[in-house]
Amino acid sequence: DQQVKQNSPSLSVQEGRISILNCDYTNSMFDYFLWYKKYPAEGPTFLISISSIKDKNEDGRFTVFLNKSAKHLSLHIVPSQPGDSAVYFCAASVDRTTSGTYKYIFGTGTRLKVLA
Amino acid sequence: KAGVTQTPRYLIKTRGQQVTLSCSPISGHRSVSWYQQTPGQGLQFLFEYFSETQRNKGNFPGRFSGRQFSNSRSEMNVSTLELGDSALYLCASSLRGRNEKLFFGSGTQLSVL
Numbered sequence: 001d002q003q004v005k006q007n008s009p010s011l012s013v014q015e016g017r018i019s020i021l022n023c024d025y026t027n028s029m030f031d032y033f034l035w036y037k038k039y040p041a042e043g044p045t046f047l048i049s050i051s052s053i054k055d056k057n058e059d060g061r062f063t064v065f066l067n068k069s070a071k072h073l074s075l076h077i078v079p080s081q082p083g084d085s086a087v088y089f090c091a092a093s094v095d096r097t098t099s100g101t102y103k104y105i106f107g108t109g110t111r112l113k114v115l116a
Numbered sequence: 117k118a119g120v121t122q123t124p125r126y127l128i129k130t131r132g133q134q135v136t137l138s139c140s141p142i143s144g145h146r147s148v149s150w151y152q153q154t155p156g157q158g159l160q161f162l163f164e165y166f167s168e169t170q171r172n173k174g175n176f177p178g179r180f181s182g183r184q185f186s187n188s189r190s191e192m193n194v195s196t197l198e199l200g201d202s203a204l205y206l207c208a209s210s211l212r213g214r215n216e217k218l219f220f221g222s223g224t225q226l227s228v229l
Contacts, residue, residue, distance in 0.1 A: 006158075009156075031215065032215040034217060034218075036220075041222070041223075041225070042222055042223075043120070043122075043206055043208075043220030043221050043222045043223050044159070044206070044220045045220070046217045046218070046219070049217055051215070089158060089159060091159075093215055103161060103164075103172050104149070104161065104218065105161065106151070106158045106159035106160075106161075107158055108156060108157060108158035109158050
């Protein structure tokens with residue numbers, strides 16, 4: 001059961017345009033969301049995160065939007081640059097305070113290609 | 117500050133063998149988690165350790181095990197290797213392991229022949 005889904009395996013965007021990467025989740029208990037970027041043969045690097053108490057968070061060219069009612073989050077990259085070409089993973093976390101444990105669930109990734 | 121260090125970087129084993137992977141977290145980080153990445157499957161959670169205790173475990177067979185030492189360094193062991201175990205194994209560390217960003221190492225690429 002894939003609780004975090006990235007339904008678009010790949011996306012191509014022209015340099016300078018907006019890239020929109022989407023992520024859907026099924027567990028309403030998730031309360032923290034993150035986006036990571038991954039280049040081949042490297043570990044994922046953190047991009048941006050958002051808490052469930054917010055609906056938007058910005059950091060430079062990256063903005064994450066959270067729609068809790070739709071259980072949907074998206075990452076906007078404006079303007080897109082060739083160096084942004086990578087695989088992007090969304091992740092969700094639930095803080096099970098009753099048991100003191102937590103778990104991060106990752107999506108399957110979207111490969112973004114920014115064309116020069 | 118040094119990042120998360122994983123060794124070895126590459127590993128080739130044959131079916132039936134066992135393997136041990138090592139992870140040194142960022143200094144001060146007490147939470148270490150392990151993930152398996154295979155093509156098309158994203159990052160699958162293996163387990164997470166905090167202060168030498170396994171706090172959470174993913175849906176992997178018992179052949180996959182791990183431990184954490186008092187200095188927060190962690191090891192992951194896979195026994196009786198199968199062809200399907202070929203993957204990139206990633207280690208991530210964080211301060212407390214609760215609703216905060218994870219810092220990943222570069223991974224160990226395991227090939228099982």
